[in-house]
Amino acid sequence: MTARSVRLVHPAPIPHDADEFEAKAAAAVARARAWLPSLDPAVFDCYLGEITREIEPTSEADPVAILATLTSITGVHLGKAPHVTAGDDRHPLLVWPLIIGHTNTGKKGASWSASKRIISSTDSGFAAANIKSGLSSGEGLAEQFAVEDEPDPDEPPRDLRLVAYENEWGGVMAKMRREGNSLSQILRAAWEGGDLSTLTVKARMAPESHVGIVAHITPDEFRAKLSDADMAGGTYNRFLPLAVGWSKALPDSAGADPGLVCSLAARLAERLDQGGRLDRLGFAEDATPLWRQLYLEFNTDAYHPKVAQFVSRALPYCKRIAGIHAALDGAAAIHTTHLQAAAGLVRYSIDSARALFVDTSTPSKLVAWIAQAGEQGRSRKEITRDFFGGNTDRTDIGGILDQLTHADKITRSNRRPEGGKGRSIEIYTAATPPHELNELTN
Incomplete structure (x- = not known):
């Protein structure tokens, strides 16, 4: 019997010293975050920012990913009543973050877990019935809101709220590119918060909807699967691209303290209830000068061509996000602090698109x-x-x-x-x- 030579593979040495571990972990986190743009701390100067700051010390997720996920989910939970306007257009408080991070060091799933834990404790019924996954076709999404007859005025209104969580957005992109798939078209209508009716052979009447999307993807996969036709079609300027990375190494973390989660959830539930009763959210007097500055800042095409297509809805997004912050404060008007937090997140989104498409x-x-x-x-x-x-x-x-x-x-x-x-x-x-x-x- 011929003896075989065996090659021994020695694993990397395990740091026994706590200081050594901290140094190695800090270096690994720094490498994971090297591609990220800078973030204005003002994005956390809002109620959801306070929640994020409370729970992020026990999560490896990027705080901006937690904040954006909470923003999207609460915008859906608030319902169709609170809204902002842009000229004659009515804008629901819908925000669709596209969380972009690398497979191992993006910690995208951790941001969803932390956010959903808060929402589940806030409203377990909503989390169970209104958060779903599996976007596949336009007809399938429209079917969720389809009606057969005129609504009965004596019946309670239908719950039109839906959060679509897609942790493998690359798969959804592949489905959208199949011949005859109408998902892109239906998503564009859903972002408007409106009519998802289809006039196909099996026509569906779906006059109202209130859909939020939280999507996860890696930078390489997104660049590889995104075509010029996708960008020109207008679907992706409905999303808010956000570059994320590993925030800290917590090998022994058990997550946020249950008592803290319950306390945060109780307060959030009160604010959601109060904010959901609001209607149109205009600007408070103190916010008007800042909005005019932002109007000029975001109403421009002075970007790299691919970035410009991606962020062409920066203005309405700024208003929508500010509207969510105002509603959660129980304010009938958007104030300067709400706008500053929203503008900071929109700027980070623009810089994230640059980091994605341009060698910064x-x-x-x-x-x-x-x-x-x-x-x-x-x-x-x-x-x-x-x-x-x-x-x-x-x-x-x-x-x-x-x-x-x-x-x-x-x-x-x-x-x-x-x-x-x-x-x-x-x-x-x-x-x-x-x-x-x-x-x-x-």
């Missing part, structure tokens, strides 16, 4: 490279050929240049060619002197 280090390096040319600047041709190596799509380059120009990082001008003949040359110069940009090239 490239713009800073480009500014530094342009600055090295001093007042002479760099031509568009030089940027395309020398900085990007001639192998980057012109549209992508244009999006980055537009983004930096609108952010006042660089300035654009036109220069006549030598000899004065021919088309003018597009020149970019840095707004900051080169010696102040050294850190950007490190």
